Amino acid sequence: MESKTVKISELLDDYTDNEFFIDEESEVNIDKIKEKVIAKVSGKKTKIKPVAKIMIAAAAAAALTGMVSAAAVHGTMETYSVIAEEKAVQHKTDASADDLTEKLVDEDGNVIEVQEADGDKTQYEETLEIDGYDAGIVTDDSADVTEKLTDEDGNVIEAQKADSEADSSDKTDTFRFENE
Amino acid sequence: MTDNDIVNGLKKGKTKALEQLIDRYGKYVSSVISRILRGRNEDCRELSADVFLAVWENREKLRAENLKGYLGAAARNKAFNKLRNEWEELPLEEDMIIFDDGEQPCEAVERKETALLVNRAVNGLEPITKELFLRHYYYGQSVAEAADALGLSLSAAKTRLCRGRQTLKAILLKEGYDHGEQNCENK
The missing domain is CATH 1.10.10.10 (Winged helix-like DNA-binding domain superfamily/Winged helix DNA-binding domain)
Known part of the structure; x- marks a missing residue:
């Protein structure tokens, strides 16, 4: 035979005592209870629920991640930009250096190369043997680029070479071919 | 103000309604707790406040019918739980009614x-x-x-x-x- 039990103390949860011990004996100050409850409730009203807190934290984290990523991308792009700029400058410099390379070709088409790559002010002298001529090449920083070719008697047979390149305008190369 | 008004106010989240609830039933709740705890005013105040806070937390489910009974039950549960924590078992004599199978x-x-x-x-x-x-x-x-x-x-x-x-x-x-x-x- 199956039996069921009911706890009397739990059963009496549904009972309302309107007869015994009502409004008596308690020395508890109701105003203090009220104060405490209202203070807690008022505090709780403005409190954010845990779920909302988590969502806000997640959103903040996502935003932060986004910012960091954006910054990283921006940084990378800037780096690329700087690298690209540097490369462009390097390229330009190389190009300029190429432009600054002056080639002197002799009568047979042999290249006698005189190079001023990075715009440094250099002066050098070298001796070349060109058909009995000793070519003394002097480079200085004077305003005009002049080439002088003199014959056996010392007469100038070829006048000058004015450098029309803008970026080499600050250079003056004087080539002096002296009779050996 | 009726119990119905208080419950409606609570459901709207009005703390004024909670104040009125405490004014009306604070004494009753604290009396029930005080009787079970045999005085102990500090615990009684603490648990009474807990009862009203629980009411506030569960205000959506609150019903105006038998509001006093609900508060009494909540007060009893709080107080008994406190005693259970201290005594493990309530000193109740044969706290059960047995219904046999034939009794439906x-x-x-x-x-x-x-x-x-x-x-x-x-x-x-x-x-x-x-x-x-x-x-x-x-x-x-x-x-x-x-x-x-x-x-x-x-x-x-x-x-x-x-x-x-x-x-x-x-x-x-x-x-x-x-x-x-x-x-x-x-x-």
């Missing part, structure tokens, strides 16, 4: 609202037995304590409690108390 109150008569039924059953007890019954089972007083308060001997008090349990069971069966889903399984 939910089949016998139409279901009625539990609170109404339990109140009617307790109020159907003989006055001295009812007070003894409530002191012991509702307020958690020991049999000796309750007997002493009513000027009864311990054995006389136990006999009355036993009689009270039988009467309560008989009333519940007669009134059609539904003592849980399990009891209606064989419907």
Whole structure:
């Protein structure tokens, strides 16, 4: 035979005592209870629920991640930009250096190369043997680029070479071919 | 302001309604707790505040009907839980009514609202037995304590409690108390 039990103390949860011990004996100050409850409730009203807190934290984290990523991308792009700029400058410099390379070709088409790559002010002298001529090449920083070719008697047979390149305008190369 | 107004105010989140609830039932709640805790004003104040905070937290589910009963039950639970933490077991004499298989109150008569039924059953007890019954089972007083308060001997008090349990069971069966889903399984 199956039996069921009911706890009397739990059963009496549904009972309302309107007869015994009502409004008596308690020395508890109701105003203090009220104060405490209202203070807690008022505090709780403005409190954010845990779920909302988590969502806000997640959103903040996502935003932060986004910012960091954006910054990283921006940084990378800037780096690329700087690298690209540097490369462009390097390229330009190389190009300029190429432009600054002056080639002197002799009568047979042999290249006698005189190079001023990075715009440094250099002066050098070298001796070349060109058909009995000793070519003394002097480079200085004077305003005009002049080439002088003199014959056996010392007469100038070829006048000058004015450098029309803008970026080499600050250079003056004087080539002096002296009779050996 | 009626209980209905207070409950509606609470549901709208008005703290003014909570204040009115405390004004109206604060004394009752603290009296129930105080009786169970045998004074101890500090604990009583703490638990009373907890009851009203619980009401606030669960205000969506609150019903105006039997608001006082709801508060009383909440107060009892808080106080008993406090005692259980201290004593492990409440000193209640045979805290149960046994319904045998043949006794199917939910089949016998139409279901009625539990609170109404339990109140009617307790109020159907003989006055001295009812007070003894409530002191012991509702307020958690020991049999000796309750007997002493009513000027009864311990054995006389136990006999009355036993009689009270039988009467309560008989009333519940007669009134059609539904003592849980399990009891209606064989419907």
